[in-house]
């Protein structure tokens with residue numbers, strides 16, 4: 346039977362409800378958290394290269410600013426919707442809370458397939474989007490960053506546009522910027538590096554030696570490729586990866602560094618298809634790999650009540666936001682597969698975005714090693730705290746992460762007198 350809903354906003358609401366119930370939280374807290382504080386919708390006019398005027402639909406949602414300014418990426422994708430952006434902004438609130446950084450949650454998105462646009466068109470659209478959401482973003486208001494199909498280069502255009510409107514340098518308003526204009530070392534690698542750190546912790550608690558442990562990774566974008574690279578560096582054998590073009594399989598381990606170079610060759614269009622060091626299958630074959638650990642690093646609703654039947658793994662570490670549906674969550678729990686939830690495992694990106702913002706505000710910059718060391722300490726501590734709570738309360742790791750996150754946000758709302 347098909348699942349009742351794959352709407353990410355309904356999914357995040359059910360996750361909030363479950364954690365509020367487990368915490369014995371008040372109805373007021375649930376009511377405050379179950380929807381964003383605001384969600385701006387904009388129509389973005391863009392003059393295309395052929396002279397035609399096209400209007401794109403965009404959103405910026407601020408879920409909560411109880412703990413601090415909103416924080417979260419901007420996504421360019423044809424399947425972006427208002428509900429998706431609202432859900433992603435809520436996950437950001439809880440992710441920042443789990444990471445222990447002083448932010449609330451925000452997220453933006455434009456309904457667009459950037460593959461069909463020239464670089465000039467993407468730049469004009471990005472600048473116009475900033476002009477339109479200018480009233481609701483700011484260094485101490487809501488701080489965007491990259492997400493699916495958005496890059497440091499795009500952040501560079503956006504921060505330039507914002508500073509023009511502001512009339513002064515306010516570079517902390519966007520993170521994930523190029524290094525030359527205030528980006529942080531180790532931000533580009535941060536989300537995938539964090540996913541690999543969480544793989545290491547999950548192997549440790551499951552008593553599996555990471556050296557030689559088998560891993561499959563869905564998605565070979567910013568998150569997937571660095572998760573695979575660092576996992577390999579930590580000793581794991583990455584036997585399968587996929588993107589929209591195909592799945593690649595090599596039981597002896599794929600040479601991820603070589604694949605990384607391959608996708609960066611311009612004629613390969615950022616896709617893994619055609620790489621010679623592995624066999625090629627259709628992209629969804631990634632679900633059929635027998636592995637110790639599966640890392641979904643693409644989009645929402647990857648592990649559903651259908652695809653979960655195909656998984657043969659002991660651990661799932663979520664690199665993407667919202668890759669597992671609630672029904673699939675239950676099946677993983679019944680099968681005693683350890684799931685390290687997105688709001689913990691992909692929190693490395695926003696954590697290093699926070700470090701970038703701190704460096705911008707103080708005008709003093711750290712080394713690559715310093716950033717990664719700080720990231721590792723914070724993420725490993727968060728893993729241990731959540732794992733302990735999971736054991737104490739006999740809940741899943743996802744529920745434990747939401748419980749920890751919601752408690753911190755609820756405490757902040759109480760201190761401000763917003764809820765009882």
Ligand SMILES: NC(=O)C1=CN([C@@H]2O[C@H](COP(=O)(O)OP(=O)(O)OC[C@H]3O[C@@H](n4cnc5c(N)ncnc54)[C@H](OP(=O)(O)O)[C@@H]3O)[C@@H](O)[C@H]2O)C=CC1
Nearest residue numbers: 492493494536564565566567568588589643665666691694
């Ligand atoms: N970037 C960041 O810092 C953070 C990102 N995230 C989340 O991680 C996920 C990935 O983001 P990011 O890596 O930045 O995005 P990218 O756009 O860089 O990469 C997305 C990847 O997913 C692939 N993909 C899309 N659909 C499928 C599919 N059906 N099967 C297999 N692969 C697929 C894309 O393939 P192709 O390129 O061929 O289209 C691409 O390789 C998202 O959920 C995002 O919200 C979470 C935290 C931080």
Ligand SMILES: O=C(O)CCC(=O)C(=O)O
Nearest residue numbers: 417418490492694695698
């Ligand atoms: O780096 C950031 O601020 C946000 C990254 C993001 O969008 C996410 O974690 O989903």
